[in-house]
Amino acid sequence: MQHEVLVAVFQKRDDELCVLLWQRALAPESGTWSLPGGALGADEDLPASATRQLAEKVDVQELAHLEQLSVFSDPHRVPGPRTIASTFLGLIPSPSDPHLPPDTRWHPVSDLPQTSFDHGVVIRHARRRLAAKLSYTNIAFALAADEFTMSALRDLYTCAIGHAVDTTNLQRILRRRGVITPTGKTAPPGRAGGWPAALFRFTESRLRVTDEFAVLRPPV
Amino acid sequence: MQHEVLVAVFQKRDDELCVLLWQRALAPESGTWSLPGGALGADEDLPASATRQLAEKVDVQELAHLEQLSVFSDPHRVPGPRTIASTFLGLIPSPSDPHLPPDTRWHPVSDLPQTSFDHGVVIRHARRRLAAKLSYTNIAFALAADEFTMSALRDLYTCAIGHAVDTTNLQRILRRRGVITPTGKTAPPGRAGGWPAALFRFTESRLRVTDEFAVLRPPV
DNA sequence: ACAAAAGTGTTAGTTGTACACCCATGG
DNA sequence: CCATGGGTGTACAACTAACACTTTTGT
Numbered sequence: 001m002q003h004e005v006l007v008a009v010f011q012k013r014d015d016e017l018c019v020l021l022w023q024r025a026l027a028p029e030s031g032t033w034s035l036p037g038g039a040l041g042a043d044e045d046l047p048a049s050a051t052r053q054l055a056e057k058v059d060v061q062e063l064a065h066l067e068q069l070s071v072f073s074d075p076h077r078v079p080g081p082r083t084i085a086s087t088f089l090g091l092i093p094s095p096s097d098p099h100l101p102p103d104t105r106w107h108p109v110s111d112l113p114q115t116s117f118d119h120g121v122v123i124r125h126a127r128r129r130l131a132a133k134l135s136y137t138n139i140a141f142a143l144a145a146d147e148f149t150m151s152a153l154r155d156l157y158t159c160a161i162g163h164a165v166d167t168t169n170l171q172r173i174l175r176r177r178g179v180i181t182p183t184g185k186t187a188p189p190g191r192a193g194g195w196p197a198a199l200f201r202f203t204e205s206r207l208r209v210t211d212e213f214a215v216l217r218p219p220v
Numbered sequence: 221m222q223h224e225v226l227v228a229v230f231q232k233r234d235d236e237l238c239v240l241l242w243q244r245a246l247a248p249e250s251g252t253w254s255l256p257g258g259a260l261g262a263d264e265d266l267p268a269s270a271t272r273q274l275a276e277k278v279d280v281q282e283l284a285h286l287e288q289l290s291v292f293s294d295p296h297r298v299p300g301p302r303t304i305a306s307t308f309l310g311l312i313p314s315p316s317d318p319h320l321p322p323d324t325r326w327h328p329v330s331d332l333p334q335t336s337f338d339h340g341v342v343i344r345h346a347r348r349r350l351a352a353k354l355s356y357t358n359i360a361f362a363l364a365a366d367e368f369t370m371s372a373l374r375d376l377y378t379c380a381i382g383h384a385v386d387t388t389n390l391q392r393i394l395r396r397r398g399v400i401t402p403t404g405k406t407a408p409p410g411r412a413g414g415w416p417a418a419l420f421r422f423t424e425s426r427l428r429v430t431d432e433f434a435v436l437r438p439p440v
Numbered sequence: 441a442c443a444a445a446a447g448t449g450t451t452a453g454t455t456g457t458a459c460a461c462c463c464a465t466g467g
Numbered sequence: 468c469c470a471t472g473g474g475t476g477t478a479c480a481a482c483t484a485a486c487a488c489t490t491t492t493g494t
Contacts, residue, residue, distance in 0.1 A: 001260075003221060003304065040221075042302070045293040070288050071306055073265040082262070084223065086291055135436045151445075163438045167446080169484065173435055176482090193493035194445030214434040215393055215456065216355045218383045371473075387473080389457060396455090408465095414472035415464045435483070 002083040005049045006037040006119065008069075008126035009060060009090040010160075011106065012143055017159050018106040019123055020058060024116060025103065028079050032116040033107065035123070036060075037085075050088045059099045065091040065142035065207060069125050078117050085118075089126045091142035094156070131161050136211040138179045141202035149187050149197035153180075177210040178203055222303040225269045226257035226339065228289075228346035229280060229310040230380075231326065232363055237379050238326040239343055240278060244336060245323065248299050252336040253327070255343070256280075257305075270308045279319045285311040285362035285427060289345050298337050305338075309346040311362035314376070351381050356431040358399045361422035369407050369417035373400075397430040398423055 009020040021033040038053045040046065047066060054060040069087040077085070092098070107113060109127055112120065133139040134157060143156055153174075154167045174180045181203045186196040229240040241253040258273045260266065267286060274280040289307040297305070312318070327333060329347055332340065353359040354377060363376055373394075374387045394400045401423045406416040 001221065001223060001262075003223070040293070042221075043295050045295065046291060068290050071266060071291055073260070073306075075263050075265065086293075132432070135433050149446090157436070161436060165436060166484070166486090168448085168486090170436070171447095173483080189445070189492055191493075192444050193491085194443090195447065195491045197446060211434050212352070213355050214431050216377065216381060216385060216390070217456090219457085369473085386457070386459090388459095388475085391474095393456075409472075410466090412466070412471050414466080414470090415474065417473060437484090439484085 002081055003040040004037055004083050004085050005040055005046060005053060005088065006035040006085050006122055007050050007054060007066070007088040007090045008035055008123050009054065009058075009063075009092060010109075010126070010130060010143070011092040011096070012094050012156050012159060013106055013108075015155060015159055016108040016110065017127070018108050019112075019126075020060070020100075020104065021107050021113070021115070021119075022058070022101070022104040029116045031114075033113045033119075034116040035087075035119045036104070040086075046086050047088075050090070054090065058101060058104050060090075060092065062092055062096050062098065063090050064093050064205070065089075065139065067129075067207070069122070069129060072118055072122070074118075085122075087122045087125070089129055091130075091139070093145060094143060095145050133207075134161050136209060136214075138177075138202060138204060138208050138210055141205050142207075144202065147183055147185070147199045147201050149199060151197060153200070179210055222301055223260040224257055224303050224305050225260055225266060225273060225308065226255040226305050226342055227270050227274060227286070227308040227310045228255055228343050229274065229278075229283075229312060230329075230346070230350060230363070231312040231316070232314050232376055232379055233326055235375060235379055236328040236330065237347070238328050239332075239346075240280070240320075240324065241327050241333070241335070241339075242278070242321070242324040249336045251334075253333045253339075254336040255307075255339045256324070260306075266306050267308075270310070274310065278321060278324050280310075280312065282312055282316050282318065283310050284313050284425070285309075285359065287349075287427070289342070289349060292338055292342070294338075305342075307342045307345070309349055311350075311359070313365060314363060315365050353427075354381050356429060356434075358397075358422060358424060358428050358430055361425050362427075364422065367403055367405070367419045367421050369419060371417060373420070399430055 011018055023033050024030050036054060036058050040049045050066060067089050069089055072085040075082050150167050150171050154165055154170055157165045180200045183199045183201055185199045187199055189196050231238055243253050244250050256278050260269045270286060287309050289309055292305040295302055370387050370391050374385055374390055377385045400420045403419045403421055405419045407419055409416050
């Protein structure tokens with residue numbers, strides 16, 4: 001019984017949420033696109049393995065967040081010896097361009113190529129998890145730049161969550177929760193003019209739940 | 221490399237949330253209390269294995285809900301050959317008393333005995349997950365009876381979530397979300413008198429998220 | 441001057457909590 | 468007729484979505 005790790009690595013690129021995939025050269029399912037990953041090593045746990053695989057195979061170093069998703073354990077999920085897959089969600093900040101091997105490419109999640117085995121399901125799971133956590137945690141820190149304008153952050157939320165987001169309300173929510181902090185600095189306006197935008201940063205760069213109990217919260 | 225399944229099975233018993241544990245007779249860690257589970261079979265996936273183990277070893281048949289928690293993969297989490305543990309949360313409805321082997325017993329989660337290996341961590345994870353899901357899903361269906369009064373349901377929430385819950389508001393929330401439905405019937409009052417309580421049932425008996433987006437919800 | 445982009449403010453609606461009050465029943 | 472406990476209603480606070488208006492800047 002084998003054990004592999006699969007990571008759905010997301011990054012925002014050109015106003016699209018993208019996922020990192022590599023194209024299989026050999027059978028089975030040659031030509032289809034796979035998630036990065038590989039066999040679990042003898043003396044590492046799953047998160048360590050995921051980090052190592054990404055560093056080794058696709059030169060991804062700047063992983064800002066990594067979390068476990070579910071385990072895929074169908075005895076016949078892949079041909080050959082039985083292999084259990086532990087899947088992960090990985091996030092990379094936006095202005096960063098890791099060096100990729102030639103068979104590896106970023107694909108917009110809205111337009112995926114044919115994926116290998118059950119990897120398409122994994123990607124959908126990961127995307128749902130990301131969208132959900134954007135609304136009650138500070139997880140966006142792992143996709144954003146160190147410093148950013150509100151409109152950049154709005155674009156990030158918009159493409160990651162899949163629908164329009166109001167900049168004003170987004171700022172209100174994130175500031176009240178203490179998720180973002182103004183730096184005091186401003187960014188120069190674009191070439192079309194406009195008010196110089198204030199710069200913000202995420203207060204923390206570790207996952208934190210910011211809206212734990214929507215209802216049935218404990219009494220004060 | 222071995223792969224085992226561990227299940228934290230919860231039930232409300234006597235106004236206490238309880239978890240099912242069995243006491244190890246042999247080394248290692250003899251005398252400590254363990255979660256039910258065992259090795260993953262060659263031709264079953266993880267949920268099937270969890271269900272089978274419970275049915276075989278502790279005669280638990282009425283599992284109303286089962287979901288995956290995280291995987292414990294520390295190479296040295298247990299002595300002997302390396303064993304990866306996939307953990308699950310299992311729920312059993314309240315008026316039900318499965319036949320248990322002599323070494324197996326229900327333990328209130330507020331007063332756990334000494335647990336084996338990392339099983340204590342698993343129990344805490346499971347409990348947190350349950351408490352969280354009570355507030356945004358209909359997961360309580362798996363702990364409640366077929367029909368119940370609001371005060372019975374309030375007691376269930378109170379002991380599962382760990383703090384007082386207002387009956388009136390609980391009913392309002394759950395009815396608005398369509399989680400519970402009145403049956404029209406009433407229960408006779410207790411021996412001290414009082415208004416006969418209305419009976420309700422859960423609208424669905426499959427997990428459903430009822431409060432997906434607390435904020436940043438999609439436009440109508 | 442004008443358009444673009446960001447800041448400011450307001451309104452209205454929803455949701456949840458806390459709490460007071462009313463009513464049916466058994467002793 | 469009273470205590471008990473469930474039902475009904477209201478007041479209040481918190482939050483959010485939607486959107487109009489104002490201000491600064493580059494062309």
